Amino acid sequence: xxxxxxxxxxxxxxxxxxxxxxxxxxxxxxxxxxxxxxxxxxxxxxxxxxxxxxxxxxxxxxxxxxxxxxxxxxxxxxxxxxxxxxxxxxxxxxxxxxxxxxxxxxxxxxxxxxxxxxxxxxxxxxx
Numbered sequence: 432x433x434x435x436x437x438x439x440x441x442x443x444x445x446x447x448x449x450x451x452x453x454x455x456x457x458x459x460x461x462x463x464x465x466x467x468x469x470x471x472x473x474x475x476x477x478x479x480x481x482x483x484x485x486x487x488x489x490x491x492x493x494x495x496x497x498x499x500x501x502x503x504x505x506x507x508x509x510x511x512x513x514x515x516x517x518x519x520x521x522x523x524x525x526x527x528x529x530x531x532x533x534x535x536x537x538x539x540x541x542x543x544x545x546x547x548x549x550x551x552x553x554x555x556x557x558x
Contacts, residue, residue, distance in 0.1 A: 435548055436460040438479035440470040440496070441512070442488040446533070450483060453537045454544070467491035474500075478507065481548055483540070486513040506555075508547045512540065 437459045439450045447463045454461050462479065464470035466488055473479075482500075486493035497509055514533045531540045 434458060434460045435480040436462065436477065437544065438462045438464060438470060438473055438482045440464045440467070440482060440488075440493070441485040442466055443485070446485070450537070450540070453541065457541055457545075459544075467493075467496040470496065471500075474504075478504075481508045481510065481544060481551070483510050483512050483544070486511055506551075508551050510540070510543055510547060 437454055439447050439454070439461060440463075441447050441450070442465055444465070447465070451461045451463055462473055462477070464473050467490060470482070470484075474482075484493045484497060488496075491499075493511060493513070497511070500507075500509070510531060512531050512533055531543050
């Protein structure tokens with residue numbers, strides 16, 4: 432079984448590095464992008480199996496990036512990660528598979544990623 436590739440999109444370098452280390456330790460291949468523009472370039476080169484996406488970023492924010500991304504890709508799972516729980520009521524996040532509030536405990540994020548990837552794999556299996 433080949434490793435699942437995860438793209439971490441976050442403007443905070445320390446968050447990208449923390450997520451990267453944790454997800455590599457969990458057995459994933461990890462790529463990182465500091466903003467929406469860099470993320471799109473990386474997606475064009477090698478499509479990830481899942482994207483973790485920060486909402487508040489300079490330039491194009493995560494919600495706008497998600498909207499644009501979904502115009503071309505309806506299947507790649509996206510997990511929104513934010514320090515702000517107030518986005519849970521924002522209907523624009525519904526285009527994502529999951530929503531995780533950032534915390535020093537990365538277990539909820541890792542569990543969510545595992546569950547979303549398992550669900551995605553089941554949905555892509557031939558009937």
